[in-house]
Amino acid sequence: MAPLGRIPEATVARLPLYLRGLDAFPVGVTATVSSDELADLAGVNAAKVRKDLSHLGTYGTRGVGYDVTFLRFQISQALGVANVWPVVVCGMGNLGRALANHTGFTDRGFPVVAATDSDPNKIGTIVDGVSVHAPGELGDIVRRLDVAIGVISTPAEAAQGTADALVAAGVTSIMSFAPTVLSAPDEVEIRSVDLATELQILGFHLHRNRIAGDA
């Protein structure tokens, strides 16, 4: 009912999953999908699907479901996936290289257009088609290549400095893999992915189950 009201954060986080779920349907073919089916495809429950989609103002057809093509369009629209957001990868260690080479990024509108690294041996080289620059050139790179998103895959010690440089260059969206807290102005959106932390959460549950099992 709310055509374009504020979309809850939790819903935003699920929209990409729905879009991904719709990949199960061939493009160009007319088909419909029920909230039940889509729930399965996205790994959530049907009520959530319906409520989420209602926030988009997307109307399904009662008794039938959602038109796949139209739904795809609606979600894409809401997420702005028509846009292409150039990405710079800061820190070309193991992880940085993997990210720069990750086809899933370019495919979805996030081309890695440049990289930085502090290692003089890497600066000036081209790794997997991405040219590596000195950290000091960040501002220049961002302006020249119209970078929208910065990925931080440096060691923890260099992360804050890198974030500062990105912010100074005008980047307002950062994805960080560094195991540290980053501070930045409020208008900068930071998503932090700490792999070791994720494992520790798994470890907690293993630990808990082991204790329970020992009883």
Place this chain on the structure above:
Amino acid sequence: MAPLGRIPEATVARLPLYLRGLDAFPVGVTATVSSDELADLAGVNAAKVRKDLSHLGTYGTRGVGYDVTFLRFQISQALGVANVWPVVVCGMGNLGRALANHTGFTDRGFPVVAATDSDPNKIGTIVDGVSVHAPGELGDIVRRLDVAIGVISTPAEAAQGTADALVAAGVTSIMSFAPTVLSAPDEVEIRSVDLATELQILGFHLHRNRIAGDA
């Protein structure tokens, strides 16, 4: 007050951050930290810190703060970080290799003890000190090396099959990077990290701001 009651999931997810924050203090030195300071170090607010720690039954000292050494011990205890949980990495593409080589894992008690890949050219080789096996050997590897956690970094198509194999081998904790929904029995804990999805969420905010800015 609740010495060892059920710890809320949201709290569990923050405990590793606190532990990481405490790294700012040298080991072995007596020091105290206030909820305010720790909040800064972990990137959350003080009220949350206090409530979270109260779930552990950890008592700070009013007017003073928390004893760093004791707090470290308490959190470690709760998370079970004293345990070592061997990890197997399934899928040695770019990302898999980066993960297998990630020092942050071994450092925190998650050694990568083996890997699998379906590429015959990789099977039998040793990449960055980790030996690569055929997917069919998974069950054997898990049993032999006492693997506790499986990391799925295969292409999306192979992810479900890999998850099934891990579950069949008795693994109950899975971290997946494959952009797909995995199904598994309820007792299996799955944490899914989809990098493209993360970027799409950032993209949403960029898109929204751009629209707002155009007004």
Place this chain on the structure above:
DNA sequence: AGCCTCTTGTGAACTGATGCACAAGGTGTC
């Protein structure tokens, strides 16, 4: 000892998200 300052621990209000359950509104059949 008494008082002042500091910081914890927590009750309570609030916020956001989830899930249920069902009326509303379509489609297709007889």
Place this chain on the structure above:
DNA sequence: GACACCTTGTGCATCAGTTCACAAGAGGCT
């Protein structure tokens, strides 16, 4: 056209998590 059958959209109850605000307690100063 009427009826039976679906599936959406949503009001409402519930739940988890967050934040506030303050009493309780600990330390130190005079």
